[in-house]
Amino acid sequence: MTMSDFKREPEKYSKFQVKVMMEKKDVADNPWTDVSWKSIGVMIDSRSDPEVKRFERVVSDSDYEQYLWSGLSLSLYVDECESYYYNLLSETPLIFVISRQNEVLNLPEPFLVTASFDEANAYQESDELVYSAPVSPDIYCRIEGFVLENYVPEKKIKRKRKE
Numbered sequence: 406m407t408m409s410d411f412k413r414e415p416e417k418y419s420k421f422q423v424k425v426m427m428e429k430k431d432v433a434d435n436p437w438t439d440v441s442w443k444s445i446g447v448m449i450d451s452r453s454d455p456e457v458k459r460f461e462r463v464v465s466d467s468d469y470e471q472y473l474w475s476g477l478s479l480s481l482y483v484d485e486c487e488s489y490y491y492n493l494l495s496e497t498p499l500i501f502v503i504s505r506q507n508e509v510l511n512l513p514e515p516f517l518v519t520a521s522f523d524e525a526n527a528y529q530e531s532d533e534l535v536y537s538a539p540v541s542p543d544i545y546c547r548i549e550g551f552v553l554e555n556y557v558p559e560k561k562i563k564r565k566r567k568e
Contacts (some may be wrong), residue, residue: 444536486556501525
């Protein structure tokens with residue numbers, strides 16, 4: 406057998422642990438809400454236990470608070486490569502944090518992190534809370550490597566006119 410007999414299968418799936426930083430700001434003069442939330446960053450997390458999801462308040466000021474969520478993962482799938490590809494090519498590549506309102510803690514609780522526009526849009530249409538943040542350079546490199554290894558653009562087929 407030669408080395409060419411062993412075709413390397415592309416990875417169908419890639420997963421790594423991440424942390425999410427969320428920021429809460431007080432809002433004045435708004436009749437519908439008194440606070441606003443945003444995701445200010447997603448970072449690779451090589452230290453926390455992937456089975457334990459936790460959060461901690463890391464900054465508390467008079468106008469805003471910041472919370473760090475750990476125990477989340479970012480999964481990359483081959484069938485989402487086109488969405489990752491166009492995200493990476495955009496002027497500002499984004500990472501999306503999908504959350505649900507935790508009524509006990511009165512804050513959005515992230516449960517999914519994705520780099521797919523399509524997946525984030527699907528969650529937003531189902532009324533989940535979707536926050537976005539710029540992709541950090543280390544996560545960008547991982548997504549880019551996955552896309553380069555797995556993405557095969559569909560060949561465009563031009564239709565011919567019927568006479």
